[in-house]
Amino acid sequence: MLSRRKLTLGIAGAVGGGGLFRLIGGTTEAKTAAAVFPVTYSKEEWQRRLTPEQYYVLREHGTERAGSSPLDAEKRKGVFHCAGCDHALFSSETKYDSGTGWPSFYAPLDGAIGTSEDRSLFFVRTEVHCANCGGHLGHVFEDGPPPTGLRYCMNGVAMTFRPAEAV
Secondary structure, eight states: OOOHHHHHHHHHHHHTTSHHHHHHHOOSHHHHHHSOOSSOOOHHHHHHHSOHHHHHHHTTOOOOOTTOOGGGGOOSSEEEEETTTOOEEEEGGGEEOOSSSSOEESOOOTTOEEEEEEOSSSSOEEEEEETTTOOEEEEEESOOOTTTOOEEEEOGGGEEEEEOOOO
16 A cells, blocks of 8 residues: 555655656566566676666666766767667667657667566556666657657666767
């Protein structure tokens, strides 16, 4: 049962980075944990490989605070990779400024991501995860620009960026 106090504390936690997400519905971790991915590690190994914030987002399906990632302002040409396994995810060619405070793209690279239904809040969303390690990246919404009309709203902490090499 969700008490008024827990809800108030959860809302306060959400401002700091996803506390409400955990409080209300848990995670979608079981969905991606049940799947088999090419890259797998134990919980302890993931914790050794990732920062606490990366672990929270990638492995516990958390959300970073809006506006906290320098990747939101990244404008160079290059490729965004999974911070968990270094799998290439998005080209800078599909990145755009959605005004949400999170890095946004209108299309992933072929075969880079997987999706699952996320019912952890009061509505259904489509979760986006790395096709290589299952790490939670963010969500996709149907309010993006042409040509796809999709907005892949990603957690910057779940990714790294490699600029294109100068020719």
